[in-house]
Each structure stands twice: as C-alpha cells, then as structure tokens.
Amino acid sequence: MRIRGLACLLLLLVCAVPCVSAQSSSEASPPQQVQPSSGQEKPAYSLPPEKLGRAIAYSRIRVLLDLAGSGWGMLQLLLLLSLGVVAKMRNAAVDLSKNRWVQGFTFTLLLLAITTVLDLPLDLYGQHAARVYGQSVQGWGSWAWDAAKSFLLTFVFGGLLVMLLFWVIRKSPDRWWFWFWVPAMLFVLVAVFVAPVILDPLFNKFEPLEKTNPALVERLEQVVARGGITIPPDRMFLMKASEKVTTLNAYVTGYGASKRVVVWDNSINKATPDEISFIFGHEMGHYVLNHIPATLLFLGVLLLVEFYLGSRGIRWLLHRLGPRWKIPSQDDWGALVVLLLVLSVLSFFSEPIVNGYSRLHEHEADVYGQEAIHGIVEDPQKVAQQSFQLLGEMSLTDPNPNPLVEFWTFSHPSVASRAAFAAKYNPWIEGGHPKYFVRGTH
Numbered sequence: 001m002r003i004r005g006l007a008c009l010l011l012l013l014v015c016a017v018p019c020v021s022a023q024s025s026s027e028a029s030p031p032q033q034v035q036p037s038s039g040q041e042k043p044a045y046s047l048p049p050e051k052l053g054r055a056i057a058y059s060r061i062r063v064l065l066d067l068a069g070s071g072w073g074m075l076q077l078l079l080l081l082s083l084g085v086v087a088k089m090r091n092a093a094v095d096l097s098k099n100r101w102v103q104g105f106t107f108t109l110l111l112l113a114i115t116t117v118l119d120l121p122l123d124l125y126g127q128h129a130a131r132v133y134g135q136s137v138q139g140w141g142s143w144a145w146d147a148a149k150s151f152l153l154t155f156v157f158g159g160l161l162v163m164l165l166f167w168v169i170r171k172s173p174d175r176w177w178f179w180f181w182v183p184a185m186l187f188v189l190v191a192v193f194v195a196p197v198i199l200d201p202l203f204n205k206f207e208p209l210e211k212t213n214p215a216l217v218e219r220l221e222q223v224v225a226r227g228g229i230t231i232p233p234d235r236m237f238l239m240k241a242s243e244k245v246t247t248l249n250a251y252v253t254g255y256g257a258s259k260r261v262v263v264w265d266n267s268i269n270k271a272t273p274d275e276i277s278f279i280f281g282h283e284m285g286h287y288v289l290n291h292i293p294a295t296l297l298f299l300g301v302l303l304l305v306e307f308y309l310g311s312r313g314i315r316w317l318l319h320r321l322g323p324r325w326k327i328p329s330q331d332d333w334g335a336l337v338v339l340l341l342v343l344s345v346l347s348f349f350s351e352p353i354v355n356g357y358s359r360l361h362e363h364e365a366d367v368y369g370q371e372a373i374h375g376i377v378e379d380p381q382k383v384a385q386q387s388f389q390l391l392g393e394m395s396l397t398d399p400n401p402n403p404l405v406e407f408w409t410f411s412h413p414s415v416a417s418r419a420a421f422a423a424k425y426n427p428w429i430e431g432g433h434p435k436y437f438v439r440g441t442h
C-alpha cells in the first residue's frame with residue numbers, strides 16, 4: 001500500500017528504516033570474494049522451471065508497478081495543479097473557516113482523499129497480483145481495513161506536519177527548509193522509536209518469541225552470546241505474518257528502549273532452526289553494527305538536502321507557473337502540492353543513493369550473520385546459501401533481475417548474489433580473515 005503526502009513521505013522514511021532482511025527485492029554491489037559460477041556448476045540460487053516462469057512474471061509485475069507508481073505519483077500532482085483542482089481545494093478549505101487549523105486539515109484531507117482514489121487502481125492491482133502469485137493470503141476486507149488505518153494515521157500526523165510546515169514558512173520564508181527540517185527529524189526519531197510499540201501492532205499481531213518457541217529462543221541466545229552482546233529474550237518478538245503473507249522475513253526495529261528483533265512466524269514454520277539462526281544472525285548484525293542510527297543519520301542529511309532543493313524548486317515553479325496554477329505564494333495551502341511534486345521528483349532520483357547505502361548494510365549483515373553462526377551450525381556456508389534459496393523461492397524472486405532495476409530499486413543485494421557470496425564465503429580457512437569475529441574463538 002503506497003501512502004502519499006508530506007507525512008507519508010516522512011512515514012515512508014520511517015517505514016524504510018526497519019531492515020527487512022530477507023526480502024526478495026534487491027541487487028548487489030558485487031560482493032568481494034565471489035567468483036562467477038563456472039561451466040555446468042549449478043548457481044547458488046536457482047528455481048525449478050515451473051517456478052522460474054512465475055518468478056519472472058511476478059518480478060516484472062512488481063517492477064512495472066513500482067515504476068508506474070512513481071511516475072503516476074508525480075504526474076497526478078502535476079495534473080491536479082494544472083487542471084486547477086489544487087486551487088479549488090484550497091478555495092474550499094479557505095471558504096470553510098477562517099481558522100487556520102480547520103483550513104490546514106481540510107486541505108490535507110481533500111488532497112489525501114483524491115490521491116488515494118487516484119492511486120487505488122495500482123494499489124488494487126498490486127494486491128491482486130500478490131494474491132494470484134501466492135504471496136499474499138490477506139482477504140480484501142482486511143486489506144481495506146489496513147488501508148483505512150493508514151489513511152487515518154496519515155491524515156492525523158500529516159495534518160500536524162502540514163500545520164507545522166506552514167507555520168515555519170510564514171515565520172521564516174527564506175530558511176524554512178532548515179527550520180522545518182529540525183522538527184521533521186525529531187518527528188522521525190519519535191516515530192521510529194514508537195513504531196514497534198504503537199504503529200506496528202495496529203497492522204500485525206506480535207507476541208514474545210519465548211511464549212511459543214522457547215527452544216528457538218535458547219538457540220538464538222547461543223548466537224547472541226557468540227556476538228558478545230546481550231539481546232534479552234523479551235526483546236525477541238514473533239510476528240504473525242502468516243495471516244497476511246506467505247513470505248519469510250525478520251527485522252530489527254526501534255532504538256534504545258524500543259529496539260527489538262522481530263521474526264515472522266512464516267520463517268519459523270518453513271525454515272530449519274539452522275536457517276533461522278542465520279537469518280537471526282543477519283538481523284543481529286544490523287543490531288550490533290548500529291545500522292538503524294546510521295541510516296537515520298544518512299537519511300537525515302539527505303532529507304536536509306532535499307528540503308533545501310525543495311525550497312528552491314517551489315520558488316522557481318511558483319515564479320513560472322504560480323499564476324497559471326492560481327497559487328500566488330509559498331504560504332498558500334496549494335503550495336503544499338508543489339512542494340510534494342518537487343520532493344517526489346527528488347526522492348525518485350535519490351532512490352539509487354538510498355538503496356545503494358542500504359545494500360552496503362545488507363551485505364555487512366550477511367557477512368556478520370554467517371560469521372555469527374560459525375561453531376553453532378555445522379556448515380555456515382551451506383546453511384546461509386540454503387536460507388537464500390528458501391527466501392528466494394518463497395518470494396518468487398527472479399534469479400536474473402535486470403541490472404538497472406537492481407541498481408535503482410533494490411534495497412538488498414539480489415538473492416542470487418547473496419547466495420553466491422554465502423556459498424563461497426569461508427573466512428575460517430587458513431589465511432582467511434573474519435570481518436567481525438576473532439579467529440580461534442571456535
């Protein structure tokens with residue numbers, strides 16, 4: 001489900017942070033130490049013919065949906081502006097009341113409603129395809145209810161951000177990009193902190209992993225101990241993903257008091273304890289290597305640059321097209337749409353940067369995970385490679401994704417390259433150098 005609007009932009013930023021370890025999407029900066037499989041050798045990740053066709057078809061659909069979503073997102077804002085719809089919405093909001101709160105929230109509601117309707121065909125088709133290809137088992141009622149909750153959250157928090165934005169724009173017409181960035185980052189920090197406690201439970205059920213899987217927790221504590229850190233069992237959660245999807249996943253989320261590891265129940269049902277240990281080891285890598293704070297910092301800087309460019313872009317556009325769009329100045333409610341248009345263009349072009357950064361973290365976590373299970377599972381290389389095989393098969397991942405698509409849209413290295421790396425990565429042999437663990441500990 002795509003959500004839009006300024007708040008959504010920030011919420012998306014929040015959503016992007018929890019690192020989804022196993023997700024099918026992703027391509028790679030070719031990791032070092034991987035040799036292309038030669039000759040007849042079976043690749044580390046492959047699909048049987050009947051699955052391969054479906055995987056290629058489904059990957060194609062997702063890529064097209066992704067591209068169409070970005071393109072349509074920008075185009076619809078442009079259309080709303082040039083057809084005068086934005087000006088009409090602004091008039092409706094201003095005519096309703098003199099109170100700025102009423103105006104701001106009315107305009108936000110109208111904009112959110114119209115963009116939600118315009119996005120609906122793609123959203124519906126995305127969910128339809130996920131069901132057809134066996135990725136989703138969520139009924140349409142439940143899907144609609146999730147969409148309604150997203151809408152409501154976006155309206156409330158988006159409305160508040162819009163009020164704040166316009167207050168800052170009025171107070172500091174020249175430097176609002178910086179003065180809005182400060183509270184926006186604060187908002188993101190609070191949102192990331194409370195997301196696992198307040199937001200996530202609105203969409204999925206969570207319970208302590210220990211409750212249903214005490215033996216697994218014991219096993220995972222072995223991996224934790226090997227990492228020389230502590231993740232108490234009450235920071236390990238089981239998410240009942242199987243009510244909605246069939247794919248496997250685990251992730252680390254929150255920070256400080258809300259930091260936790262979440263394992264999807266699908267992973268536990270379909271993977272072996274060894275494979276779960278590897279998946280968990282990967283997540284522990286994110287946890288130990290402080291990937292969440294690093295990502296927040298990285299995205300924070302990027303957001304500052306985007307806000308600055310956004311402020312320049314909005315002036316330029318209003319100067320040239322403001323009269324035609326009937327939006328006289330940047331403190332007009334309609335300017336919000338101009339800003340969103342500029343930000344959506346910027347965020348599309350920054351996608352490769354954000355995803356490239358994410359792929360670096362994912363690769364680090366893969367290395368960490370494989371080193372972490374050394375001495376705990378019999379053959380870490382095989383276990384890691386099998387985990388990727390399983391993840392790819394469950395998510396119908398194309399073994400040979402388009403390189404440009406990978407570069408632009410993949411937040412994780414491709415499953416094929418991750419599997420190939422895992423199969424070859426053995427730092428424990430004579431002359432090898434483990435990256436995160438000391439030789440001889442096992």
Ligand SMILES: [Zn+2]
Pocket residue numbers: 019020021022282283286362365
């Ligand atoms: Zn990850």
